[in-house]
Amino acid sequence: KQEVTQIPAALSVPEGENLVLNCSFTDSAIYNLQWFRQDPGKGLTSLLLIQSSQREQTSGRLNASLDKSSGRSTLYIAASQPGDSATYLCAVDVDDYGGSQGNLIFGKGTKLSVKP
Amino acid sequence: NAGVTQTPKFRILKIGQSMTLQCTQDMNHNYMYWYRQDPGMGLKLIYYSVGAGITDKGEVPNGYNVSRSTTEDFPLRLELAAPSQTSVYFCASSRGRGTGFYGYTFGSGTRLTVV
Numbered sequence: 001k002q003e004v005t006q007i008p009a010a011l012s013v014p015e016g017e018n019l020v021l022n023c024s025f026t027d028s029a030i031y032n033l034q035w036f037r038q039d040p041g042k043g044l045t046s047l048l049l050i051q052s053s054q055r056e057q058t059s060g061r062l063n064a065s066l067d068k069s070s071g072r073s074t075l076y077i078a079a080s081q082p083g084d085s086a087t088y089l090c091a092v093d094v095d096d097y098g099g100s101q102g103n104l105i106f107g108k109g110t111k112l113s114v115k116p
Numbered sequence: 117n118a119g120v121t122q123t124p125k126f127r128i129l130k131i132g133q134s135m136t137l138q139c140t141q142d143m144n145h146n147y148m149y150w151y152r153q154d155p156g157m158g159l160k161l162i163y164y165s166v167g168a169g170i171t172d173k174g175e176v177p178n179g180y181n182v183s184r185s186t187t188e189d190f191p192l193r194l195e196l197a198a199p200s201q202t203s204v205y206f207c208a209s210s211r212g213r214g215t216g217f218y219g220y221t222f223g224s225g226t227r228l229t230v231v
Binding site for chain 1: 149206208
């Protein structure tokens with residue numbers, strides 16, 4: 001059974017720091033991996049999606065990497081800002097005979113606080 | 117585009133009552149999903165649908181029912197509400213298989229308390 005773990009559970013950094021959030025998964029048979037942002041009381045916003053054949057994706061100050069063989073992904077946030085404060089969720093889309101079930105397995109998230 | 121719209125945003129139910137959580141999307145997505153999120157936890161899949169008339173159970177389906185009569189709508193029914201169903205419920209949609217890149221669009225959630 002696929003399990004997704006995110007470390008650390010919480011992180012507090014001063015503004016301007018670069019930081020890395022970690023995600024690990026137990027089964028390398030994934031279709032893709034996604035990073036989401038969740039603000040308190042709000043829904044999820046998709047940040048980056050990495051297909052299983054890709055190694056990384058970038059969007060602005062965000063860079064996500066994927067190493068399927070080791071079951072790891074990282075989300076790198078450059079020059080952090082107070083507005084980046086949120087919970088970041090990692091989710092894997094389980095591969096189903098080469099396609100995708102389309103069902104996401106989520107980690108519990110990393111709660112990020114960026115202090116001014 | 118409105119994306120994925122969920123109603124209501126908040127609801128308090130008494131034990132044993134029933135209700136329907138509404139979800140509608142205007143992106144013509146084939147796939148739709150219901151997740152629940154308990155405090156400090158990740159999201160867990162309740163039910164999903166790959167198209168109108170087709171639904172299937174996810175990881176935590178007990179106590180819930182769904183239907184998918186149209187592409188746009190995917191309501192979640194709670195029968196005989198229990199305190200264990202206190203949670204935040206998220207509806208999501210995505211494109212189907214064979215469409216290349218696709219991502220998920222989530223609704224803003226329904227916060228349900230059962231007392």
